[in-house]
Amino acid sequence: MARFTVGLFLDWLSSPYHVNVVKGVAEGCRTRGWDLVCVVCGRIGSRNPLEWSRNIFLQFLDSPRFDAFLFLTPSLISWEGDAHLQELVSGLSRPAVSLGAPLGTMPYVAFDNREGFSVLLRHLFRDHGYRRVAFLRGPLENPEMEIRYRLFMEEAKGVGIPPSDVWIFPTSLVMEDGVGAARSLLEERERRNRFPVDVIVGSNDLVALGALSALWEAGVKVPGELAVTGYDDLAPSRFVGLTSVRQPPELLGREGCELLHLLCERGEARSRIIPTGMVMRDSCGCRWREDVAEQGYRSSYLEEVVEMGVVSYAYEKAKSLEEEIISSTSIPQIHEKLGTHLPELGIACCAVATYDAPSDPLKGASLRFFSVDARRREYAAGERDVDPRLLLPGEEWDTLPHPFVGVLHALFKGEEHIGYMLFDFSWENVHVYEGIRHGVSVGYAVARLVRELSQKTRILEMKSEALARSNEPLNREIGRRRQVEEELRKREHYFREMALFLPVLIWELDEEGMVSFANHTARRLIHKKELESPLPFLTLVEDLDQEHVEEFLERIKAEREISSTQFRIATPEGVVYHVLAQGGPIVREGRCGGVRVVGLEVEPFLSSIIMPEEVFFSHYHFTPREKEVLLLYIQGYSRKEIAKRLGISENTVKVHLSSIYNEVGVSNREDFFKVLKEYQVTQVGYHSFLFSVLSSLIKGDDGVRELST
Incomplete structure (x- = not known):
């Protein structure tokens, strides 16, 4: 039997609202035996590079993998409006439903943003008599927020509130913006010796909860000194007594699936409006008495609090896994850690794919890692090709559990979207996915840098071996030796000219350990414009590291082999730099005439990838x-x-x-x-953690193994 797959496109998957919408959609899909993939594609047109880079996923709308679509429209278009999204969906030939707001001609399910909010505003303005009001209005381009803003202004004008007594705070939909608005009002209270408003009206619960937390932290009595209300009626709002407007996001998801089912069965479906209603609690200034239904909501929230302990535990384990992945120096190590630890986090399915050409994602991709129920497969780049729009090759897709509910996250190198990860979805792991995604993104970048450094090291080794071999016939043929020595001098001169401007640290030491050459980067590190005379290299090294650095240099001269280590450079001003270094012998006329040390300062390296x-x-x-x-x-x-x-x-x-x-x-x-x-x-903790792990990994048990991927 062919699988039927729904693609749910949404901007992110961390807020309680988004999670509960996905819960409702997942329930509706499982009931009908449909697969579901939640595509986290960011807000369309966002100026946040890590967000608009995710917009690449919108190119998957023509994917043969999806049989139908759902769009969480208000959050997708909250940056630049719906024109671009309407253009993208205008050519869809498969069933599609919009959640939260109208979108083009497709049927939609949305909440009645006027009904419940109008009751709330009249309660505040008429029953309580509030006349000085602050409104946290939400994103300007979000259609739901715009309806609530217009209704707020209408109701305020209707009771005769002058514009001078209305404070409008543009916000996003997160708690931090509510905290910022409350702190602005607290500053006004300090200046005026009283609050400039009587009530804060939030356009959603998260900004209202943020404002409430900032007021409580400042010792403000709510509602004694200032009233606060929200909109959404999320579980935390019920627990803290926040007056709000109830609109169950899970119901939005379930109704959306029902509408999609009718559209698939009959070819048409009528849009639906879900009613909303005010929920009166303490924060507006009323005496709150729980009814039976409210007790049920509170009981539900207490259950969520218990479950949050599980979420917190999983999140801490995920952070540990993220750090382990970031510390890896090769992609096989990353895959090994994923395969070992994902089952411990309750993640049964996971796939990692990287684009063949990040600038043209649809050109092709390589499946690098795939696991189902602790059975995993690993592939090198180019070994297992996949059309990115299909997410997985057919064989792997068919092994996923049915019905499958998954979430698609982007991988990044800096701001560049380089691939994706597919997880099986559970709400307890919504924050876990992001941590693992970030760890794999950084881990792949680290592995690539280490691989490139290793390749350059091998090239240097090959050149060094070639020079050593070329020295043997010099002992037999004086004339040929002079020619080769002249060639070596030319190459040495060319190397030094290039080395002067390389961003890595380069020192050349003679047989006595004196620095005979240092490039610009190395001299700048120790605040020397020029080397006026040779100086002992060990005097540059931190006292505690001098002994093992001396052993490192002696080993290279004795064994004539490439070796790696890490040490600290101390400047006369007391500044300490951590250096990851590799050294090799300088061979002249068949004998070791010194050591060349090539190093990388760790702190800028970390800053460049984090x-x-x-x-x-x-x-x-x-x-x-x-x-x-x-x-x-x-x-x-x-x-x-x-x-x-x-x-x-x-x-x-x-x-x-x-x-x-x-x-x-x-x-x-x-x-x-x-x-x-x-x-x-x-x-962030990488100063000690990542450097120490990188150092231990690139060195073998005997401390001299070369860098490897």
């Missing part, structure tokens, strides 16, 4: 625009270029950067990047 993610921003209170400016600033764009990309003036960019500096507690660009580097290298 970009700050959302957790970095949670330490500071940046506005959404400041986040956009900061992401481009970190990537090296000038103020003029940032202004052009964001459609603002250069002076406005300058103001945003000044605000960012003030928030971080610095006064200039140099100090800001010191703070960022400290976060990336030290606070």
Whole structure:
């Protein structure tokens, strides 16, 4: 029997709202024996590089793998509106249903955004008499948020609230923006000696919960000093007594599947509107008494709290796996760790595929890893081809459990979308998937760098061996030896000219361990513009590392073999740099005349592959625009270029950067990047962890094995 597969396209999969929508869709698909793949494709047109890179998945809309489609429309179009998505879906020949908002001519299921919210607003304005109001309006292009904003303004105007008493805070849909809005109001209270508003109305529960947490942290009594309401009625809202508007996201998913079923069976289906209603609790200023239904919701939430213990445990194990993957120096090591630890996390199915040409993902891909129920297969690049639109080759797809519910995540190298991972879905693992995805992305990048370094090392070894072999006939033929020596001098001169400007650290030591040559990078590290006279190499090395570095050099000279190690360089100012190094003998006239050491400073290497993610921003209170400016600033764009990309003036960019500096507690660009580097290298934990593991892996038990992939 042929499998029927539904593709659910959504922007992300971390918020309670998204997870519950997927729960409802998954329930509807399982009931009908359908497979489901949740495609995490980011908001369309987002200026966040790691988000718009995921938009590549929208090219899979013509995939033969999918028999029908569901779109979580409001979140997909919350950045630039629905014009682009309408254009993409206009040519679909297979059944499709929109969830949350209309989309083109396809049938849709949506909540009544006016009914319940209107009741809530009238309750606040008429029953409580609130006349000074703050509204957290949500993304400007989100159609649901726009309806709620317009209704809010209508109701406020209807009771005679003047515009001067209405505070509008543009927000996203996450708690952090609610925290930021509440803190702005707290600052106003400090300035005025009272709050400028009586109530905060959130366009969704997450921003309202963020505001509530910030107010409680500041010791504000809710609703005694300030009332707060939300919209969605998520489980945490019931537990903390947040007045809200109930719209069950699981029901949206189930109804969407029902509509899709009718569309497939009959060729047509009528759109549906799901009613909403106000849920009155303490936070608006009412005395809340639980009815039987409310007790059931609270009981349900308490069950979720217990289950969250399982989620937290799985998340901690996933973080440990993420760190292990990042520390790997070869792709087979990454696959071994995935195969060993995924079953422990309850992930029965997993696939990893990389694009043959990331600039043209549809050109082709290679399946690199596939596991089902602890049985796994591993492939080299190009060994197992797959059409990316099919996600998996037919043989592997047929081995998936039926019905299958999966989630498709993107792999990145920096900001470049290089492939994807497919997991079987369970709501307990929604955060686990992201951690593993990030670990594999970084792990693949590390493995590639190590492989490239190893290849370059082998080339150097081959050249060194060739030179050694060429020295043998020099002892027999004086004339030929002079020619070869002249050629060697030319090559040495050419090497030094190139080495001066290489970004790696290069030292050449004579037989006594004195530095006879150092390129620009190595001299800059120890603050020397020129080598005025030879100096002992060991004087550059941290005291505690001098003994093993001396043994490292002696071993190379004695055995004439390539060897690897790691050590620390200490400057006269007390600054310590961690160096990953490889050394080889310098052979002249058939004898070892010294050692050439090629090193890589670890901290910049780590900083180059680890970009700050959302957790970095949670330490500071940046506005959404400041986040956009900061992401481009970190990537090296000038103020003029940032202004052009964001459609603002250069002076406005300058103001945003000044605000960012003030928030971080610095006064200039140099100090800001010191703070960022400290976060990336030290606070994230890679300074000690990743470096030590890399070092131990590239060295064998005897400490001299060469780098390998």
